[in-house]
Amino acid sequence: MTDLLTLSGVxxxxxxxxxxxxxxxxxxxxxIVSLLGRNGVGRSTACKAIxxxxxxxxxxxxxxxxxxxxxxxxxxxxxxxxxxEDRQVFPALTVRQxxxxxxxxxxxxxxxxxxxxFALFPNLGARQDNPAGVLSGGEQQMLTxxxxxxxxxxxxxxDEPTEGLAPKLVEQVGRLLDEIARRxxxxxxxxxxxxxxxxxxxxxxxxxxxxxxxxxxxxxxxxNETVRKEWLEV
Ligand SMILES: Nc1ncnc2c1ncn2[C@@H]1O[C@H](COP(=O)(O)OP(=O)(O)OP(=O)(O)O)[C@@H](O)[C@H]1O
Ligand SMILES: [Mg+2]
Numbered sequence: 001m002t003d004l005l006t007l008s009g010v011x012x013x014x015x016x017x018x019x020x021x022x023x024x025x026x027x028x029x030x031x032i033v034s035l036l037g038r039n040g041v042g043r044s045t046a047c048k049a050i051x052x053x054x055x056x057x058x059x060x061x062x063x064x065x066x067x068x069x070x071x072x073x074x075x076x077x078x079x080x081x082x083x084x085e086d087r088q089v090f091p092a093l094t095v096r097q098x099x100x101x102x103x104x105x106x107x108x109x110x111x112x113x114x115x116x117x118f119a120l121f122p123n124l125g126a127r128q129d130n131p132a133g134v135l136s137g138g139e140q141q142m143l144t145x146x147x148x149x150x151x152x153x154x155x156x157x158x159d160e161p162t163e164g165l166a167p168k169l170v171e172q173v174g175r176l177l178d179e180i181a182r183r184x185x186x187x188x189x190x191x192x193x194x195x196x197x198x199x200x201x202x203x204x205x206x207x208x209x210x211x212x213x214x215x216x217x218x219x220x221x222x223x224n225e226t227v228r229k230e231w232l233e234v
Pocket of ligand 2: 043085
């Protein structure tokens with residue numbers, strides 16, 4: 001599998017805090033990789049460093065091209081989609097307008113059309129002409145994920161998509177992840193809980209205190225009680 005995204009020796013400082021302390025990570029073309037870890041270990045910081053939202057030290061490449069130091073919009077344009085933790089919709093715009101804002105160029109669709117989104121999430125279709133502000137919290141989360149997909153990324157970084165969702169919506173997120181992968185888009189999934197990550201990922205990383213402390217397959221992580229006890233379970 002060809003590497004799509006690589007991080008080697010990535011460090012990040014926020015103020016006087018040394019948050020990421022030498023992170024190595026790769027995501028292959030079309031691969032689903034999860035980044036797991038407890039609260040505060042640096043998972044979101046890693047996402048922001050990749051997206052150019054925090055100045056990283058070290059090497060980050062995407063499609064063999066160095067991207068560390070580029071602006072967030074340049075990194076997005078190169079094909080990296082990002083769904084941050086603090087998902088936000090434009091409440092006064094309609095559902096459809098929110099989705100259209102995700103397009104790289106107005107009116108130009110890639111792998112994802114509006115109808116694909118509405119087929120996966122009929123609730124969004126039924127409310128496509130309503131302001132996004134009337135959607136439930138869970139539906140707004142789906143909308144922000146779908147808006148990112150409208151930009152036709154080759155890799156999408158999704159920070160805790162199931163956080164705070166009811167089981168039924170967690171299932172829907174799982175189906176969306178499957179569908180993203182089916183279309184050949186790679187995913188870097190950040191999660192705390194293992195359920196979704198173990199089901200969908202081919203490979204997982206566990207982060208502890210700004211470093212990668214485990215890398216392996218879901219089966220290897222299941223079998224490794226030490227890592228689970230020390231770095232994941234609360
Ligand atoms: N702006 C900031 N100023 C100071 N410290 C920060 C700042 N942002 C993050 N940190 C610290 O960096 C560490 C990593 O934060 P990060 O948001 O990456 O964690 P996380 O793994 O995503 O966990 P969670 O999402 O549960 O908070 C935490 O200890 C946090 O307190
Ligand atoms: Mg976080």
